[in-house]
Amino acid sequence: MAQPIEEILNHFFGEHQASKVVLAGDAGAGKTWVARKVCDAALKKELSYGSIWIVPAENPEKKPLLDTIASQLSLLSCDEEWVDDEDSEEVKEKKDKEQEDLKTRILDKLEKMRTGKPKNQALNIDRGIQGETELGHEAAAGKLRYLVVVLDNITEEEEESIVTELKNILHSSFLKMLIIRKESTDGNAGAARESKGDAIQPDDTKAIRLEPLSSRDALILLRGRVKTEVSENQMLAIAEKALGLPAGMILVAEALNHICLEDGVQAFEFAMDDVAKMKGDDITAVLQFAYDMLPEETEIAQLPSLSDLVELRELLLKGCKKLTQLRGLSPLEKLEVLDLSGCCDLIIGPEESFSRMSRLKKLDLSGTKIESLPLDCFPSNLRHLSLRDCNILKQLPSLESLSKLERLNLCGAESLPKFKADFLHHMVKLQILNLSKTHLDELPSLSHLTDLTELSLSGCCCVPTGLEVLTELKVLDLSGTEVQSLPLENYSKLHKLVLSNCSELDTSMNFGSLSHLEVLDLSGTKMTHFPYEVEHLPYLRELHLLNVKQMQVDWSRSGIFSNLKKLRLDCCPKLVSLCDKSAKYEMPMMQTLELLDLPSLSRIGVEMPSLETLKVRACVKLEELEWNCFMNLKKLHLDCCPKLVYIFYPAKLPENLETLKVQLCNKLETVFKGDESGEYEMPQIQTLELLYLPALKRIGVEMPSLETLKVRACENLHDLELNRFPNLKTKEIDLVSPS
Structure with a gap:
């Protein structure tokens, strides 16, 4: 790419001394990049004293060119922008005077940049006087410097009007104009045009086409x-x-x-x-492909102007946490998908509007720093809109025009003032609605939302009513609401039901009619009896029973968990075992088991041949794990199990275990209980964390695949035990307890 840069410099400052160069080529050919390099090189070689960029696509409001130049020269403050709400002769005269004053300040600033002195202190400039004027001295010394003006992405029609206006503003500032066009250029055809004044000469133009790279x-x-x-x-x-x-x-x-x-x-x-x-x-x-392959959290802090990408259909910047601003969004009128979710440093000003993007179907602003948006900023063609976790958004734009909307997510928009959901009245095609963690005064009738398949009202203070007509629901989340009863017989298509922390819930509710239910969460409810009817639900895969202290369960009943893949039990103080000692019970489908804060649990007692993840916390009576119950385990987390003395023993080693994390097990002496002279191996373990284990003396087993080792506050563990892992990539060891 060095060749076109040198060619342009030669046209401008070599023997040709061209005043205008037209740079053409396809979108993506690197025209803007080449222009930047030309400006940098000219400045470095002291051929120019600065550059100004004119980009019409970034000026949809058609602000005066004078303002654009003054702004780039740091001469125009916010309170100096023109206000057009008065048309009196007096106001017009004042504006004309202000513009003339601003033009003078621009010329003074440019002259000072070029010579080091303001214009009123510089010598008189006259091309006809040689050797006497400052221009003559600079030319004689070979130090004549120019201002490079870049007209980026302009049409021939725009060029004519802009060049004329520029000549009126910068008539004596020694210009070199670099014009960027998308369309191809053949020689000098169409590049030169009739022109008056001393800045641009009609026969003083060169043209370059930027070809694809060899x-x-x-x-x-x-x-x-x-x-x-x-x-x-x-x-x-x-x-x-x-x-x-x-x-x-x-x-x-x-x-x-x-x-x-x-x-x-x-x-x-x-x-x-x-x-x-x-x-x-x-x-x-190709932008969509490249962005799609970026990780969820990228280090992108800024992007060049996007105004040139007028054919762009999808712009995906999800997870660009360091991105602070986007330039040139308004011209992207063909955009269909805009995803800015997770751009937590991105500030979208109240002047930003998406209404010009008439084809936009999906807009995701989740997690951005939006405080307010124009009332009519969304195009009526929108299908998906997400303002999730816009927690400083203080004003909700008008949504009444969004009659085609299918998905609406306002979850976590906590700064919105209390409001009524009247805007739902027009959204007859809505399929997914999430109003969780919003200050909703009341929920209007949802009887017109017959296509609704997902409804989330978690944490809303209103009491949901009129839910009986929502027969197409597949997901219903009413966690933390004051719902008392539900017409469950109407929800035969329901896949997921979340009723956690519904303190007013009817404890006699029957779930037997939910024939397609896969996930049921009854955590934190006041239900006193286990809903045994769930054992007849053929698709139930997850059951969450956290903090159900009043629930009575007959764990000896076979079949209640036979189809489950995930089970979470928390704060069940009377639970001793998942199965009676005299019974042999199996959960063949179970893949994830969490046993949390179960003070009476002394054994698990159930075979789980498919179990991959086991998490045990605050089970103070648990003395050992029955490894014959889950030999295919891959992840094991043990936290605060004070009666455990060892974890594994030779006869039953889970050979597929990949991650082991153990902490706050005060009596644990060894990870592996076996003969010290024997050689034992766990071939698949890659991560081992041993934290706050004051009695731990040895690990006792080889782990040839171990890559990550973290040890903290294990003061009795011998150093030799930590030097037996040859393939470590990450190692954090602090054996002494913090004081």
Whole structure:
């Protein structure tokens, strides 16, 4: 890319001394990048004293060109912007005078930048006087410097009016104009035009077309950008399928730097096959692929202006936590998807509006720092809108025009004042509604929302009513509300029901009619008897029973958990075992089991051949784990089990275990109970954490695959025990207890 930069510099400052260069090429060819490099090089070589950028696409309000220039020169404060609410002759005269004053300040600032002195102190400038004027001295010394003005992404029609206005403002500031156009240029055709004044000469114009990179230049670019292991053939394929356009290659290269090539190569090949079919401006669609391959949390702090990407359909910036602002959004009128979720430092000002994006269907502003938005900022074609966790949003824009909306998420918009959900009246196509953690005064009738499949009102102070008509519901979350009863017989399609912390819930509620239920959460309710009817629900996979201190359960009843994949038990003070000692009981489908704050639990007593994750916390009577019950375990977390003396013994080693985390087990002496002279191995363990285990003396087992070891406050553990893991990548050891 060095060749066009030097060519432009030569046209401007070499023997040609051109006053205008037109740079053309396809979108993504790198025109704006080349223009920046030209400005930087001219300044570094003392051929220019500065640059000004004019980008019409970033000025949808059509602010005066004078304002744009003054703003870039730091001469225009916010309170100096023009107000058009008065049209009296007196006001117009005042504005004219202010504009003339501003123009004088601009010329003074530019002259000071060029010569080091304000215009009124500089010598008189006259091209006809040689050797006597400051211009003559600079020319004689070879130090004549110019102002580079870049007109970015303009049409020929815009160029004519802007150049005329620029000549009126900067008539004596020694200009070099670099004009960027999308359309191709053939020689000087169309570049020169009739022009008056001393700044631009009609026969003093050169034109350059920026061609796609050659294979050699593409390889140089990619070698400097790609940090993962990519072969030369793969790089050539990237260049070929990206049509040799630098923007596409750079974005794909940066995306590849954030993914595991082995996992991403197939998706990459599919995407690049699509890129190969693109022509012209359609190359901008490669942005969606590149952003999609970025990790959920990226280090992107700023992006160049997007105003050139007028054909862009999807812009995905999810998780760009350090991104603070976006420039050039307004011109993206063909945008269909805009995802800014997780951009927690992004500030969207109240002047920002999305209403011009008439094709926009999905807008996600979750987690952004929005305080307010214009009342009519959303296009009527919108289908999905998320303002989730916009916790400083103080004013809800008008949503009444969104009759096509299918998904609305206001969860966590806590700063919104109390309001009534009247805006729902027009949303007859709504399928998913989340008003959790909002200050909703009352919920109006939902009888018109017959397509609603998901409803979340968690933490709302209002009492939900009129729910009997929502027969299409698949997900219903009423956690923390004051709901008393539900027409469960109407919810045959329900898959997930969350009633946690519903303190007023009818304890005699029967769940037997929920034939498609998969997840049931009754945590924190006052239910006194276990709903045994759930054992007949064929699809039930998760049951949450946290803090149900009053619930009586006959654990000897076979079948109540036979289909479950996940079970959470918390604060069940009378639970001794999941099965009677005399019975043999199996939970064949169980994959995740959490036993939390069960003070009477002394054994588990149930075989779980499919169990992969076991978490045990504050089970103070548990003395050992029955490893014959869950031999396929992959993750084990033990927290505050004071009667455990060891964890494993030779006859029953879970060979598939990958993660072991143990803390606050005061009597634990060894991880593995076996003969010290014997050699035992757990081949799959990759992560081991041993925290606050004052009695721990040894680990006692080989772990050849261990990569991460974290040990804290295990003062009796011998150092030799920590030097037996040759493949460690991460090691944090502090054996002494904190004082």
